[in-house]
Amino acid sequence: MKISEIINEALKEDISKGDITSNAVIPKSTAVKAEIIAKQKGIIAGLDVAKTVFREVDNKIVFIKKVNDGEFVKKGKIIAELRGNTRAILSSERVALNFLQRLSGIATLTYEFVKLAGNVKILDTRKTTPLLRELEKYAVRVGGGYNHRFNLNDAVLIKDNHIAIAGSVSKVVMLARKTGKKIEVEAKNIKEVKEALDAHADTLLLDNMNLREIKKAVELARGKAKIEVSGGVNLKNIRKIANVNVDFISIGALTHSPKAMDISLEVREVIDGK
DSSP: OOHHHHHHHHHHHHHTTOOHHHHHHSOTTOEEEEEEEESSOEEOOOHHHHHHHHHHHOTTOEEEESSOTTOEEOTTOEEEEEEEEHHHHHHHHHHHHHHHHHHHHHHHHHHHHHHHHTTSEEEOOSOOOTTOHHHHHHHHHHTTOBOOOSSTTSSEEEOHHHHHHHSSHHHHHHHHGGGOSOEEEEESSHHHHHHHHHTTOSEEEEESOOHHHHHHHHHHHTTTOEEEEESSOOTTTHHHHHTTTOSEEEOTHHHHSOOOOOEEEEEEEEEEOO
């Protein structure tokens, strides 16, 4: 689904037959100036999406960005200014802010992990909101992270169920070679790490291993395969994991449980009260 289609579906969900409150209490021709304001510090992402939401409702709305995506803002910073029909602005406000708050929340959380990870690349996962993957992965990039797979056809990632069905790591890796793509194998313990290395996997995904196991896996894989750590990673332990010299750290929480950034829209002036 295209982003424009997602926006239109979101507007249809919220506005449906119209904004009964605004239509009842605000004269049709009233126009206002309004501001979108950050209520907390963070990284902004999704301004063009928000702009598109407003313009889909009324293409005469003027939307002026005061910051750019990827910019760190402090509490109270004016993110954007709007001018236009009051009913149109108020009707599209919630949908625009929903996108902007979620994407900024993802970018901000990603930024926090990136700061602590040093030279280790922070990756997202496929644990995204259905139909919003493109937008959410964009927000990860805005926050300084990198995208893992966009979909199941992007790369080979062999997990425990694949191994169980195929019968062994070596067999499933051999079968996967016909794709012509690099192969990543999930490992939950050192035994599985050794099996994946013996099968000549290109990357090992260490799933929920403790720090001691991660260090051992890094030693075994040195010069043979890249190391990605996933599972149980948080802001308290990421620096220790990064210091083991792994190549990547993937974090599902970037997109499945970020806290939305607090952002609001405030009307500042009525410029045509007819």
